[in-house]
Amino acid sequence: MLLDTFYNSILEDSDLTLRHKRQHFFDFMREIHERMQNVARDRWPDLTPVEIVANTIADETDLLCLDEVAVVDVQDASILPRVLEILSLRGVTLVMTSNSRPNELFAGGLNRHVFIPPLLRALEQTCVVVDYRKVSDTPGKWAGSRYYHPASSPSVAAKFDGDFERIEGELFQGPWIFDLPHSTTRTLRGGQYKLANSQLRGVIVDFNSLCGKECGEADFSALADHFKLNNTVLFIRDVPVFGQLDGLGSGRRFGKLVEILYDKSIPVRILASNTAERIFAPISNSQDAIEELIGDEISVAARGAVLEASCCALDRSVSRLFEMTHVSDE
Template identity: 35%
Template sequence: MDSLITRNEGPLAAYRARVSEGALRADPAQAHAAEILQTLWRNLRGYDPKPAAPEAKGFFGKLFGGGKRGSGDLAAPEGTPEGLYLVGAVGRGKSMLMDLFFDTAEVPRKRRIHFHAFMQEAHARIHAWRRANPGADDPIPPLADQIAAEASLICFDEFQVHDITDAMILGRLFEALFARGVVMVATSNTAPQDLFKGKPGRDAFLPFIALIQSRVEVFYLESAQDYRRERIRGLPTWHHPVNGRSERALDAAFLELTGTPQGEPASLQVLGRAVPVGEAARGVVRTSFDELCGRALGPADYLALATHFHTLVLDAIPRLGPENFDRARRFITLIDALYEHRCKLVASAEAGPDLLYEQGENAAMFERTASRLMEMQSQEYLGLPHLP
């Protein structure tokens, strides 16, 4: 089938083409979601608003404070299409469907980004603005101007809110973006009404939830099949020794799990600091043993990694012993965090798990880690749901 013709026909045609080619299994829930995305695709064809920053201060500006210039009214400009919030359990194909939509969307200015990366970028831009504008008190309008100038359609993958700092700026930022005509499409494991649930300060976050629900259609993708677990259950997950063959195996695993050969640089916010963790895509992070265990990281860092990503692709685990026990101790902590949260591990190593730490006074301490590493290769473990 001519890919250009399929692209010009929208995400539904692209989805059907993949099914007919055997690249996807026919799934009624996914087909329904593709139909919803097709409607949005039609509504957005040629969409290119010329955003002008409003002067009136909106509800969130009053709630969270602000400067002389407000973030905008709650209402989007007339004619702005309603966005879409695609929610469902992990592995149901949400990201795949959004990618089909994004690739076919005929919008001059569009962007696809992981929501966590978007918020890190927003914080960095706010910090840079404050440094360039000492004494000014409201970075939200200029931030919204900048984002809206870059894209009138933003597709967010894995929309989640865990950080109070994010929660406190989201309302004003998204009010301002919607007021500038930005359309949002998002995937999430969490329904809008459950975002930031059970966290301190959630009452002040509720107006943001109402705002999202007013500007997007919420669609529940209720596929019964977890395709993500199917993919990883078919993959070898431990490759040794470390050489060109094992590196190629990890390359292939990352591509199979994410659909891309390389991810975007990723970092986690842990206790108010940014922790670089390699490259990531679609909930999979790839990094090296030295990156994770060769520097002074601790339990909170590994917990953040294990809860944020469902799979870790880890390069070049060395043989361990008393001479590098600091690294071995961190590796033990890392594996404990992965195991407790059912995070999957695909790794290259110099030896099998039971031979990584063979002798020395701390070898007995490593026995449980070796046992867990063996269990984490089992089909039973690989079939368990991730605990984010």
């Protein structure tokens, strides 16, 4: 969202003549590897394939925006530092987003101790790192939060219910609380769900009704499509802190739900046991918990990539929750 806003502002400014490009990081690295296969070494005998491709990109680009930087492949880890160095030396402006801090990249990767120091040096020399999620600490920046915690506080729960009443008050005497809203019943892979009446602008759903059962991505996507069609605000109450073992399944499902709601721009309100960072902390801070998510049936090399992806997914859920539930006063 942040990168989209920045890049769109560049597109809208007719006075700028920058040669600009926006790519997902995965696509960017795939393009580099493909170009490396086709470089004409005889034209630049003193350069490596990585240097040739990086210089070619610099010849074509003034501004490069890369979204969701996540180093999960040892080949990417080995060539990325040199790519960043050359782009910087050639004057290319880089704007990148990531769900991981620089020192968390390539977590669990093969021979990480060899590849991460050059990458960190390259990032330090070419970038200014800003954790924009922490901007909420700035006084007066945010007009309000729609993420309510702790759920155990009667006053906090009352604010959550009051938010619901303000949305629904003119439509019916409420609030109503139900496992899933009444009216239309639809059968999905995870079971039967009663979907919201099309007249209702807001529905309250208990966390266990959504993520406490074996629901899949298709289920969440269908529910989100229904809420979007009816302009429904989704209120999710009693989101717990996910334990290292017993919370793995529900935590993973909640993360997937958050991702889908974010992608489909479904307005949400959350009543949770703790902050977004802390509800995922027992999982994200536990190597054993992440290993449990991954399983045993993959190679050592692939394990590092999946570990990085799993950590990024948890960080992304925290970031998405913050964006979805905070209202800027600007």
